[in-house]
Amino acid sequence: MKGHHVARYAVVIEKAEANFSAYVPDLPGCVATGGTKEETEQNIREAIRFHVDGLREDGLAIPEPTSACEDVEA
Secondary structure, eight states: OTTOOOOOOOOEEEEOSSSEEEEOTTSTTOEEEESSHHHHHHHHHHHHHHHHHHHHHTTOOOOOOOOOOOOOOO
């Protein structure tokens, strides 16, 4: 996509009872589900593109990625 920069958003993927779900903390309302983790990852990529395209079409600001994810031993 010419003229568009690529942003890296943090994504949270959670295991549900029968599937997986994902959301993007920096893009409220941007969610996806899938039967496997891999399917969910692909679906959230598409959801992010769709969400950002919708913001752009509506003339709204596209949030910069600010969240980070880390694995923490406890």
